[in-house]
Amino acid sequence: MRISNTPAEAALLSTFLFPFLSAAVGNIDCNHVRVDKTSFDLSPLGGPRSVLHSVDLGVSLQNTTYTIDICRPLERAADVPKEQQCPGGTRVCGIERVINKQDQKSMLDKVIPIAGELKNQGGGVLDAKWILLSNSGSHADSEKEGLRLEAHGGFFGSGKEKKTQTAIVEFLCDKERTGLENLWNSEDQYTEKRKRADGDDSEPLVDDKDLPSLTFVKYDTSRPSEDILRLEWRTKHACIGAKEEKDAEQGHRWGFFTWFILIAFLSTATYLIFGSWLNYNRYGARGWDLLPHGDTIRDVPYLLKDWIRRVVNTVQGGGSRGGYAAV
Numbered sequence: 001m002r003i004s005n006t007p008a009e010a011a012l013l014s015t016f017l018f019p020f021l022s023a024a025v026g027n028i029d030c031n032h033v034r035v036d037k038t039s040f041d042l043s044p045l046g047g048p049r050s051v052l053h054s055v056d057l058g059v060s061l062q063n064t065t066y067t068i069d070i071c072r073p074l075e076r077a078a079d080v081p082k083e084q085q086c087p088g089g090t091r092v093c094g095i096e097r098v099i100n101k102q103d104q105k106s107m108l109d110k111v112i113p114i115a116g117e118l119k120n121q122g123g124g125v126l127d128a129k130w131i132l133l134s135n136s137g138s139h140a141d142s143e144k145e146g147l148r149l150e151a152h153g154g155f156f157g158s159g160k161e162k163k164t165q166t167a168i169v170e171f172l173c174d175k176e177r178t179g180l181e182n183l184w185n186s187e188d189q190y191t192e193k194r195k196r197a198d199g200d201d202s203e204p205l206v207d208d209k210d211l212p213s214l215t216f217v218k219y220d221t222s223r224p225s226e227d228i229l230r231l232e233w234r235t236k237h238a239c240i241g242a243k244e245e246k247d248a249e250q251g252h253r254w255g256f257f258t259w260f261i262l263i264a265f266l267s268t269a270t271y272l273i274f275g276s277w278l279n280y281n282r283y284g285a286r287g288w289d290l291l292p293h294g295d296t297i298r299d300v301p302y303l304l305k306d307w308i309r310r311v312v313n314t315v316q317g318g319g320s321r322g323g324y325a326a327v
């Protein structure tokens, strides 16, 4: 076997390998979550998604925004000071502000990295675990359709006061929701890596449509050494069989494409054969003259040769000028 030895080949190789590497390092492979032989594609939920939890403190409001990206680490907008954001590698981040009711002045109070790959930042490892709700032990869970994510790695405070953080997110099957309805448009702006092309962002009509799909359940700080954030996410992507349905749909589309090519090919063949037969019988044509549009078809090889020569000239010309190798 030949090992790649040019930079171009190495680059090509790494683009093919990179998705696998990043999936392994990131620990959450959001477009192919596999639990107990059931697969889920949660990639439509990817990107920074926020939920607000507000507590009325009388003269002020304590607003905490929890932001989660199940597909990749969160990345704050570039102009935010370092101490006002969760460290790199964070997947779930809590930012608490106290807002004075009278003058609406808001003060940043706490920044809590709750889950992520945070070993180098003073926390731990993400160690994401997925559980199928119907297979989990409790009676309450066995009624639900969906899956649960448990993610670790977060920390808050330092020294003796340091508490580890855990995020538990229940993804519940709701056929009427994509999972992106009415999400809290946080003032904590994160950069969104990639825009989805598959119109999954369109919001279907829902009965309880004022309710956001991602909701805050609890931030439990009662334990001495660990705080637990619980979120709930209603989405059709947590329904069992949703991924299979989507894959089948894609297979269907591919099937249509194959048929299209086949029919186009057969039509062309029929046209050529029938045309030739017509030319033969009616005009007594022979050789090249048999084919309908024989003149044009005869010219194709020359046209092609000419075109290739022009392309080669352009590429070689560009190569000697710019110094970039042709790919």
Ligand SMILES: *[C@@H]1O[C@H](CO)[C@@H](O)[C@H](O)[C@H]1NC(C)=O
Residues within 6 Å of the ligand: 054, 055, 061, 063, 099, 106
């Ligand atoms: C704080 O929470 C309240 C809901 O209790 C909301 O109306 C308000 O917009 C929030 N303010 C900020 C700055 O997040």
